Amino acid sequence: MNLYRRAAVGAATLAIGGLLATAAPSAAAPSPTLAAPDIPLANVKAHLTQLQSIASANGGNRAHGRPGYKASLDYVKGKLDAAGFTTRIQQFTSSGATGYNLIADWPGGDANQVLMAGAHLDSVSAGPGINDNGSGSAGILETALAVSRAQLKPDKHLRFAWWGAEELGMVGSRYYVNNLPSTDRSKISGYLNFDMIASPNPGYFVYDDDPTIEKTFKDYYAGLNVPTEIETEGDGRSDHAPFDSAGIPVGGLFSGAERSKSSAQAQKWGGTAGQAFDRCYHSSCDTSSNINDTALDRNSDAVAYAIWNLAGDGTPVPPGDSYENTADVAIPDNGAAVTSTVNVTGRTGNAPATLKVDVDIRHTWRGDVVVDLVAPDGTAYRLKNSSSNDSADDVVASYTVNASSEPANGAWKLRVQDVAAQDTGYINSWKLTF
Template sequence: MKRRLFSIGAVLALAAGAVAVVIAAPSAVAAQAAAPDINVANVQAHLTQFNTIATQNGGHRRAGSAGYTASVNYVKGKLEAAGYTVTLQDCTTCTYRSNNLIADWPGGPADDVIMFGAHLDGVSAGPGINDNASGSAALLENALALAAANPTMVKHVRFGWWTDEEQGLNGSEFYVNNLTATQKSAIKGYYNFDMVASTNGGYFINRITSTTAAPLKAYWDSLNLAPEENVEGQGRSDDYSFQQGGIPTSGYATGASANKTSAQATKWGGTAGADYDPCYHASCDNTNNISATHLNRSADGIAHAVWTAVGTGVPGSPTVANPGSKTGTVGTAASLQLSASGGTAPYTWSATGLPTGLSVSTSGLISGTPSAVGTYNVTATATDSAGKTGSATFTWTISTAPPPGCSGTNGTDVAIPDNTTVNSTITIAGCTGTASATSTVEVHIRHTYIGDLVVSLVAPDGTAYVLHNKTGSGTDNLDKTYTVNVSSETANGTWTLRVQDVASNDIGTIDTWTLNLGGTTPPPGCAGTNGNDIAIPDNTTVNSTIAISGCTGTASATSKAEVHIKHTYISDLVVSLVAPDGTAYVLHNKTGSGTDNIDQTYTVNLSSETRNGTWTLRVQDTASQDVGTIDTWTLTL
């Protein structure tokens, strides 16, 4: 796994000589044959060989080195002997020019491929046995087990071992960037395995709630491991390259240099407060730095994913198309048709967690009129005629209706090509006077790299209000409500959402946006703002307070905390709202990976709290190297 401090640069220019391959990835196909039990002794034998290779070649297997070349040759020899078609791809743009290794097992449709991968290189400080001979060896033994079983393939399977990961995911990025559009669309999913045998490890899954992750999670759930999202690894391993290429991803990890929490130590064993891997990127990352238990559970989980995702000749489970985040208002009718593919049609539908007032028909039509405000976590499930199921989970936020005539929605999709400016308009009529100082713009944009985007609200007189300005780095999609002071603007007229794509390689779509010029007016005395800047140093807790007085009774169950924090790595932060009685409500808990800044409004149930008193925004910086500032925050009770 590459270090967090490495900043991935602009996408490298495509080089000639890349091998033309057709790949694909996982749909939710259920295997009919049981996955084999991967012999962990065989995986450990591969690790011993990688350790010997490092010892014989200067103590490491860094990309471009003799140790790396010997590692490639070892894997290549094993795979070719088992019957794989092996291709070496020369990564001409890598920091250390060297080969990716691609191995295809015969069988399965060329336009329906599942891919499994791990980086084969290490750092120059040591043999790189946990990072990442562990993922490479577990993957190799699984490939050999598939060859030995030689099942009938419903899908095509491909394995990849990547070079130059430690220098910035360069090998996998080169591979993905050299795929044609047809080859890329053939990949239905990619599974990544990086550091799967940490000695003080946990059990982490990339994108754990995704459909792609389902077979990985199902296996670890069967062992009662209660896996968690791989927060530490977000954007730091080769799944990120595939994710940026629009390919669904997941994978296993057991932890790198982050510390195991006390809750994790209670759940999984090990030492709280210590690194998951005490030899991360160090000379001691040798065969003594391996947890056989974690290695065994990871290797067997990979086998379960291979057999589940690839299939064995029998149609599998349906895959439900995720409709993305949905919004609505109390009293306004809503409708959404669900869809699925795969399995054996026809499908029968059910759903849990729907907004109050909505229901789903057996044909998959969600309809009704929302009657209660809130954010609902909806799980839609399709059951096919063979009794197999697939599901998708999404959020549906219901808000109160704005003043009549002062709001509008445009749900027409508008494509966002590379290096292009596009517009979507809403015409407001029947509203009186000027717009509110707390007007809101709810934006839903599908895009694979929101750091490419500048998004502005343009008033009828041409004045532009910038909502989003190339932040978020490689984060997918923009689903956010912005509060904008447009009190100098006449409400009626044509308002425009202008989206500028300022870079190449990533495209998207304006999905829907809603403009509410009526704003919101809290009860007198029941809101406050603190705009004083407060510095957030490393590994420090700071506070910002708002005193509420003149308000009666208890706070609302839908109280709002609008938070604006400038920070260069928001996953270092824990942000809490602390009530006058000392009760803390966590708003943000070390999520967001390397994203800059928090600009978000949180809905909090504070109905048990007395409104009057001093409320505190508490910000805890839990790591080194990134600092920031509390810019402003507003509390509405």
């Protein structure tokens, strides 16, 4: 984790210009039926041992432009290649040295909905960077390998990334975002960042950027009866910032850096009040002994939990369940559109290709009425157009929508607009049947 604040990141990303104009859809979260795996702590620590050995053999660090960084990248890439990922190395230049990002894609999933998880792989030049950020790098590496072991067939396409030169100001991740075509950027449904997840005096902090991603992490910790706090210490100081500035939904975890743990935090999390979460932050003592095993274990499992939940496990949505809103909503005459919402929860995967939409709209001239189904990500499906020749009363009808590209869970809306004068009405009820 570097020392830059969000303001600095915002200034740096202004150069992206028009590329940032279109926001990506929010990361809707299918409810899982296939449980996320337990990530073996021993495996994650084995990766950290390798990163420590690489640093020790290369001048004591894994910093940008130093041989220890490239050796770290080669180690991670070798593991991913053997596990069946498609990997590529992206090169950039910073401070007169060549830098490298490693991108790994898991085959399958909807290419128009990409869930990314990333961590920076570089250390500062002062030390080996095992907590900052070997911990995040190892956690997402072992989660990626767990995806391979499970031969996961997620609804969304999965992409993992290890960033270079984060310690110089998110250079690698910013380069990646800057060079994404706008069409590819719009396909990223969420980016999860993991920077320092095993601090020796740990806290359990959750980014508060995207509500769905935030809730996913909070739900995981609630299941462990571990309280969380909103992450503020590192806000804008890590690789989620360029994604956030580009309008991509982001979230992540953090176990604390140079700030001191308060008495209240020590009471709920344990550890030592008045001491930094990581006393070896950006120091030579950030070695393999600078790791809290409990935090590393919990946070690595949280990475997998988020990936399995947010990407979906490919399980078909069971048919037949209905979700209905019977509250009346007045439709203004020749006015703005109104909406009625049904919240779909507890399902897995995407909606069906034969999603049934039953509407009951009371109106004295139904030809005035335009009706859309709006998916949780804002995509609109036209159900009915207006027609000056349709003078009958009411719209009581059933429609079938191919919503197979949409996650089933979320807030679905019926949007109705009266586009002509002199007749009025209201939404009486509507229903979705899966």
